Amino acid sequence: MPDLYPISKKILFKLDAETAHHLTLKGMNLAHSLGVLRGVTGSPGVAEGETVSVMGLTFPNKVGLAAGLDKGGTAVDAFGQLGFGHIEVGTVTPRPQPGNPAPRLFRLIEHEAIINRMGFNNPGTEGLLRNLERSTSTGRRFQGVLGINIGKNFDTPNENANDDYLKAFEAVYHRADYITANLSSPNTKGLRDLQSAETCRGLIEVLQQKREQLIDTNDGRRVPIVIKIAPDLTEEAVKALGAVFSETKIDGVITTNTTISRKSVAGHALADEAGGLSGAPLTGHSTEVLSWLRSAMDDGIPIIASGGVMSADDARAKLDAGAALVQVYTGLIYRGPALVREIAKL
Numbered sequence: 001m002p003d004l005y006p007i008s009k010k011i012l013f014k015l016d017a018e019t020a021h022h023l024t025l026k027g028m029n030l031a032h033s034l035g036v037l038r039g040v041t042g043s044p045g046v047a048e049g050e051t052v053s054v055m056g057l058t059f060p061n062k063v064g065l066a067a068g069l070d071k072g073g074t075a076v077d078a079f080g081q082l083g084f085g086h087i088e089v090g091t092v093t094p095r096p097q098p099g100n101p102a103p104r105l106f107r108l109i110e111h112e113a114i115i116n117r118m119g120f121n122n123p124g125t126e127g128l129l130r131n132l133e134r135s136t137s138t139g140r141r142f143q144g145v146l147g148i149n150i151g152k153n154f155d156t157p158n159e160n161a162n163d164d165y166l167k168a169f170e171a172v173y174h175r176a177d178y179i180t181a182n183l184s185s186p187n188t189k190g191l192r193d194l195q196s197a198e199t200c201r202g203l204i205e206v207l208q209q210k211r212e213q214l215i216d217t218n219d220g221r222r223v224p225i226v227i228k229i230a231p232d233l234t235e236e237a238v239k240a241l242g243a244v245f246s247e248t249k250i251d252g253v254i255t256t257n258t259t260i261s262r263k264s265v266a267g268h269a270l271a272d273e274a275g276g277l278s279g280a281p282l283t284g285h286s287t288e289v290l291s292w293l294r295s296a297m298d299d300g301i302p303i304i305a306s307g308g309v310m311s312a313d314d315a316r317a318k319l320d321a322g323a324a325l326v327q328v329y330t331g332l333i334y335r336g337p338a339l340v341r342e343i344a345k346l
Contacts (some may be wrong), residue, residue, distance in 0.1 A: 005337060012070075018104065025074060025078075028075050030077070032077055032081060033242045042165050046144050047345075049345060049346070057145055057227075060144055060145075061083075061084075061344040063083070063084060063328065063340055064085060064326070065086070066306045066328060067091055069143070073131040076089065076146065076330075080143065083340040084144055088133075088180060088327065089128065090128070090148055091151040092122045092125055092148065092172070093120055094124060094167040095124050095153050097122065103295065104117045104299055108265055108268055110281070112279050113279035113333045115277050116187070116258070117187045117275030120153075122229040125167070128148070128154045129172065137263075145178070147176065147177060147180055147226070148172045150181055151182045151191070152188070154188050158190050158193055161194055161203070163270065165181055169207055173312070179182070179223055181203060181207065184257035195230060203216055203226065205248060205274050208225065225250060226251060226253065227252075229255055229256060230257050230258075231257065231286050231307060232259055233289070239292060239295075246298040252301060253303050253304070255306065256286045256290070256337060258277055259278075262277065265277065278307070279330035280330075283314050286306070287304070288304070305325070306329070308332050310330070310335065311335070311342070312339075312345070314320055
């Protein structure tokens with residue numbers, strides 16, 4: 001059966017972006033439950049590709065789904081049918097929260113971009129775990145690597161942020177193959193302040209200490225800790241973080257989250273909407289940030305490249321710049337499942 005995504009895209013793009021997002025998740029789950037998702041997408045499940053061993057984990061291919069598309073972990077099995085070698089769910093916070101008021105998701109179609117100010121809308125760690133449990137109970141659990149992305153609640157002051165990260169970390173530890181601490185969303189006030197070198201060091205150290213306790217109560221499982229950073233840091237700040245990551249021996253880093261810059265979309269009718277910009281306008285600078293970090297950080301620490309991966313060529317550029325893996329989000333929306341299979345072949 002041919003790939004029907006181009007037809008689906010035309011229909012979905014006539015709808016409000018957030019409405020289309022929710023309908024897509026529901027539709028994918030329905031198609032997956034009926035066993036027809038593979039035919040509709042033209043995808044064979046986890047796509048064949050070169051396996052990658054990093055962080056003590058084996059990834060069946062180089063391409064993953066970035067956090068944000070499935071915040072509540074409601075469609076892991078369905079997304080797994082699109083070919084991903086790993087899927088990162090979240091961002092999830094200790095307590096459920098509705099996020100920012102709508103409208104909060106916008107397409108800039110001419111630029112192949114999205115602006116979002118969702119604000120960590122999610123069901124909380126308990127809700128996420130319930131959703132993942134339902135997935136497992138079907139007997140068709142995703143066969144790739146599962147990452148869980150964690151953050152702080154919007155009303156938790158920064159001086160208490162580590163408490164939220166610790167609560168979320170402990171709650172999801174037993175279900176995650178790796179855990180990402182999101183310090184870089186622009187849609188939670190003050191969150192990016194946690195990216196200062198010393199503040200980030202403190203968070204990494206408390207998470208590592210908590211992990212030592214959890215290893216003993218989780219059959220010796222050592223879950224890797226990953227940090228996700230923003231593209232709006234200066235080169236000096238990125239390199240300062242690289243030194244911290246090397247000293248603390250963090251397991252991995254994701255570069256990058258969305259950007260607050262509007263230089264590349266100046267003049268667009270939606271350019272002044274608040275939130276993080278993702279997609280093609282982010283491609284080049286996100287790769288530049290990756291290069292800054294790679295040059296300043298221990299070679300043994302892997303980088304997962306996110307931000308503007310719109311084609312296999314974009315993915316190759318990030319791999320050439322020093323990434324071990326790549327993640328897609330906006331590229332999937334504009335290109336569809338074919339993008340996943342193209343990158344997996346690299």
